[in-house]
Amino acid sequence: MTTIRDVLDTLDGAYPAALAESWDTGIGLTCGDPDDPVTGVLLAVDVDAVTVAEAVAAGAQLLLTHHPLLFRPVQSVAADSAKGSLVHRMIRSGLAHVAAHTNADTAAGGVNDALAATLGLGGTRPLVPHPDGVTGSGRVGALAEPLTLAEFAALVAERLPGTAGGIRAAGAPDRIVGTVAVCGGAGDSYLSAAAASGADVYLTSDLRHHVVGEFVADPANPAVVDVAHWAGEWPWLPVAADLLRTAHPDLTVTVSTTRTDPWTVHAAAPPVR
The missing domain is CATH 3.40.1390.30 (NIF3 (NGG1p interacting factor 3)-like)
Known part of the structure; x- marks a missing residue:
């Protein structure tokens, strides 16, 4: 029992x-x-x-x-x-x-690993590592093949469960993305970590207008994809x-x-x- x-x-x-x-x-x-x-x-x-x-x-x-x-x-x-x-x-x-x-969220095999796997990311590592180097907040990984930002947004919409709000992306639609940072749930506090990670795009939830606008205005920063908190x-x-x-x-x-x-x-x- x-x-x-x-x-x-x-x-x-x-x-x-x-x-x-x-x-x-x-x-x-x-x-x-x-x-x-x-x-x-x-x-x-x-x-x-x-x-x-x-x-x-x-x-x-x-x-x-x-x-x-x-x-x-x-x-x-x-x-x-x-x-x-x-x-x-x-x-x-x-x-x-x-x-x-x-x-x-932070454990190996937890929320962020599941999100990365759903998007087909390989070679993943924590976006913000804990001292053990195995666990940590968010994940960074690589797509099997590079996509444009528009294509990546479509892939996200296909892989995640649907919601009324759908998927939003900020950045040039034809920007090529290969390295992806993700954070399930509200991840605006990790925008700087995503920029430092070498990611081409950062996927998370609950992002705000001015924060995103200022972030993507710097061409050195990743593009941004915003998904429903529940879906991520x-x-x-x-x-x-x-x-x-x-x-x-x-x-x-x-x-x-x-x-x-x-x-x-x-x-x-x-x-x-």
């Missing part, structure tokens, strides 16, 4: 808590008894009303997400609050929740699912394909003149 503690041990072996950023206080078990048995696990990027309902409907006893539920300090988990209602729903349903956040992190879920299936063959492990990206509508603008 597999327990929640057994699953936590497996996750900590692959994505050690020690690799989490110092500000990341939301990782690990949010609710649930570590000694409870578990037969079903649902993996999702976000813990919200939709994925909690999906886990309960699937008969899972554990919801594993990338994003934490209680990321910032709270004073109450009352049932009439947004986060509190989720905690109450999970406890009443016998559903535990665990988050693997920046520890899964989703490729890790099947990897983590395979990890759990291998370690615990008795578990039923399911990956949610429900799009929890908050942007739901996209209206195409007329061509730029």
Whole structure:
């Protein structure tokens, strides 16, 4: 019989808590008894009303997400609050929740390696290495064949799960890109690292107008590709699912394909003149 503690041990072996950023206080078990048995696990990027309902409907006893539920300090988990209602729903349903956040971002085989592999990058290395040289934030790797920026953006749109916002790129469309830096999630703090890495293009999420405009104005800097936060992190879920299936063959492990990206509508603008 597999327990929640057994699953936590497996996750900590692959994505050690020690690799989490110092500000990341939301990782690990949010609710649930570590000694409870578990037969079903649902993996999702976000813990919200939709994925909690999906886990309960699937008969899972554990919801594993990338994003934490209680990321910032709270004073109450009352049932009439947004986060509190989720905690109450999970406890009443016998559903535990665990988050693997920046520890899964930086670990070998984690979120950024999954993103790089999805894009077909080879010879990858950390964008911002940790002292061990193996782990670190982001990844840098090479495409099998150089592409124009426009072609690379199309490749990204093909490889990542679709969202209403789609893919945006900043830079000359015909610029040739061969070396790619990536950072799943919000990666504007690593723009300077991407420039120093020798990458031709930097792919991340949640980028801002003035920051991008000033960055690409310098021709020595990489082009930039902005993807939906949810889409850039989703490729890790099947990897983590395979990890759990291998370690615990008795578990039923399911990956949610429900799009929890908050942007739901996209209206195409007329061509730029």
